[in-house]
Amino acid sequence: MSFPILSSILLAPVAALVLILLTPGRFETLIKWIALAAAAVTLILSIQLCLKFDPANTGFQFTERVEWVKSYGIHYSNAVDGLNVWMILLTAIVIFCGILVSWTVTYRVKDFFANMLFLVSGVFGVFMTTNLFFFFLFYEIAVIPMYLLIVIWGSTNKQYAAMKLTLYLLLGSALMFAGFLYMYSLPGSHTFDLIQIKQNVQFSEQVQNILFLGLFLGFGVLAACFPFHVWSPDGHVAAPTAASMLHAGVLMKLGAYGILRVAVYLLPEGARHWADLVAWLSLCNIVYGALVATQQKDLKFIIGYSSVSHMGIVLLGIATLTPTGVNGAVFQMFSHGLMTALFFACVGHIYDGCHTRQLHELGGLSKQAPMISAFFIIAGLCGLGLPGMGSFVAELLVTIAALHTYPVIGVISITALLVTAYYILTAIQKAFYGPVGEKSSHLHDIGFIQFIPRMILVGCLVYFGVFPQVFIHWISATTS
Secondary structure: OOOOHHHHHHHHHHHHHHHHHHOOOOOHHHHHHHHHHHHHHHHHHHHHHHHHOOOOOOOOEEEEEEEEEHHHOEEEEEEEOOOOHHHHHHHHHHHHHHHHHHHHOOOOHHHHHHHHHHHHHHHHHHHHEOEHHHHHHHHHHHHHHHHHHHHHHOOOOHHHHHHHHHHHHHHHHHHHHHHHHHHHHOOOOOOOEHHHHHHHOOOOHHHHHHHHHHHHHHHHHHOOOOOOOOHHHHHHHHOOHHHHHHHHHHHHHHHHHHHHHHHHHHOHHHHHHOHHHHHHHHHHHHHHHHHHHOOOOEHHHHHHHHHHHHHHHHHHHHHHOOHHHHHHHHHHHHHHHHHHHHHHHHHHHHHHHHOOOEHHHOOOHHHHOHHHHHHHHHHHHHHOOOOOOHHHHHHHHHHHHHHHHOHHHHHHHHHHHHHHHHHHHHHHHHHHOOOOOOOHHHOOOOOHHHHHHHHHHHHHHHHHHHOHHHHHHHHHHHHO
């Protein structure tokens, strides 16, 4: 029997969670090292998974299956293909960097790292399971700890933001699970196994049209699809630094991944029927998010609305229903996850030192903290699509596909990218240059431990920006 690498990735944070719960709260340093060790294990195993992955194989690989409730088609089953192998790696990178960034946490340390590990175990589960029942279960596990992380360790109207985020995401999960139950009830189905449903169930065109719309709306809530995006910026702003990194870097990707893995995979005719609607909604994301970001004065709100805009690029790539567009969408999910994690890692340090994120209260940060400033600027350059960064290739692929499929939407989306450059460069100019603000004078630069996670994120962004063929080659067979 081959080594169960997927279950090992999933169970590493669960095992660490149990150890942390058994560790007395006064051993704060030990708790942090347990969390870091688990994150390191998931990162090493995820890299090993990618290295062993065969990009020429269009089917599922590293399949694991354990019968659970056989009579109802509920099985613990994991597998990867070109679509989710990179999402697992993204999650491992972000949680490892998030644990390091959280090394300075001093309030309720045990509870904080326990919730972080619980959350990330749910994310790993969603990305690797091929059973819709477990998909829903892991999805709920990924949502609930975020509420606690925001309410207990958050800031800026945290109770409102946490409740708003949770209610919206639970609404999305209700629509999603209703779709799963309907598929289970169809003749020839009576299983939650994704692969068996694909092989055995014949969906009529009308059923596909109705079912796809419901699933798209359910997953679209988590993907911050317009007009269900309103929970996202508030959640970004209120969450503590590491939770913001996971929220923007990984959680938002669960929605887009669900659209591809479940809705498009099982309901291709429904996807084709609603593709125009998805494309126009994605354009609303791109334009609205960019325009609103230009009016924000809080660094986290700028990044929050920027994420709404960038997720629109992901949805537009999916709406094209072409290999080029979907390649670009998956690439954007990966690069955006790294970029926003870097953004929030930098803003968190700035807020801890200056106790403000308001642009008019900052200024001259590059003089006070040149390293953290450099990392933020690199993330900003990636966000505006600088060549040599991962986002440039992703946006290029989506734009090429959109111009062929939806020429008008493609042209407008290109124009919106100019707005992105405007608000990012404006934020950089106001916060990091000019005279040193009164609150900026209290900021100290990062040390070696805090340097490591930010450098890892920059290294990944640059590597995949310079060598995008590595990523594209590994996902092309699956997306085609």
